[in-house]
Amino acid sequence: MRIHQYVSRPVFPGYLLYPESYGWYREEPEHREHRPPGQLPYYNLHFVFGGRGELVWKNRRYELAAGQGFLYAPDQEQRYGAVPDEPWDVRWVHFFGEGAAALLGDKGIGEPWVFALGDVSRCLALTDELLRFSESPDSSAEQRLSAKLYELLLAMLGASRPKAAGAPPDSRERILAAADAIRSRCEEPWTLARMAETADYSVYHFDRLFRGYIGKSPMRFLLESRIVRAKRLLITGRLSVGDIAAATGFSQSSYFIKRFKELEGLTPQQFREQRT
The missing domain is CATH 1.10.10.60 (Homeodomain-like)
Structure with missing residues (x-):
């Protein structure tokens, strides 16, 4: 299953965050992406809610499972995909906006930011809500779409664990x-x-x-x-x-x-x- 939602540019140009597209991949063993530097001019955020995937950065390989995710900043080289024998259930959003850098800092710049979520329930619910928006929301829905993306990013930042290995679950x-x-x-x-x-x-x-x-x-x-x-x-x-x-x-x-x-x-x- 592959769901892609592409969003029209907003009528109001002043949103600090706005999605360019978002979607959901499940049971797609051949799903793989390799983008050279400069190909994707948007932030690229993925949440893994089931199955397994992997991300490759230079000589490092990250194995990804439920409760994990990753973020690329714009124009970064990207290489990731599903593990064929247990393909991931992954939801993603590409987004832009002048407020992104202030909110995310240097996450995803230079190398992908790989994170784990202490509690996935809020991010799962928010991606569900995001997926329910139409492909081309009218101007009255633009505010809610921008706000929902902002809420999702705050939930991700609030639930993400430090990179340091060995952090106890609680x-x-x-x-x-x-x-x-x-x-x-x-x-x-x-x-x-x-x-x-x-x-x-x-x-x-x-x-x-x-x-x-x-x-x-x-x-x-x-x-x-x-x-x-x-x-x-x-x-x-x-x-x-x-x-x-x-x-x-x-x-x-x-x-x-x-x-x-x-x-x-x-x-x-x-x-x-x-x-x-």
Whole structure:
């Protein structure tokens, strides 16, 4: 079974993300693609939901099974296909837009980004919804099509595991639970060792996994959580800057002012005067 949906260019030119085409291959043992550099000017995203496939990059061969996927940035050389004796159930989307680079960073540039999903259910449901759109949606459907693609990419990024080999199956849930604890109790005296203990990891593994899932170091995440809490207090309360520093986990108001200005470009007092 091969399903191809080609989408007309949108009437409104300002969408940050928009699909060029999308589809679904299942029970196609001869499905193989080899595109030289420059042939496909779109991002190329694949999700594997069953069977097996493979991707070849230079002298490396990636075996792909259910719950995995890959992404190529535009104009990259591409070589992948089904394993003939157990062909994959794969859904794909080619897309473009000025917002793609900001969302995806350097993923798929220079070499394909191969990932595993901790939970495939959301991405499976979203590809189902995408496949239900008509080949040439009217202008009223363009917004929903763009939004659905954006939602799919966010779900993929949220569920994808770090590249590092050997990540435990429940590592994503443990790291996200630790991040929630840090954010909700950011005023407490967190150390990296205490954060790691919350997730039951060594400091080394916690720091590596946290950076992989959250995209920043644990201490940077703590700082940003404290600054967000401080911004709320500056706008909604009457506490002094010194009291807000203490209430958000900063032992010295001078250090609080310094870090606030680094992140916001204003001192806490300037922020308060500008926003109230």
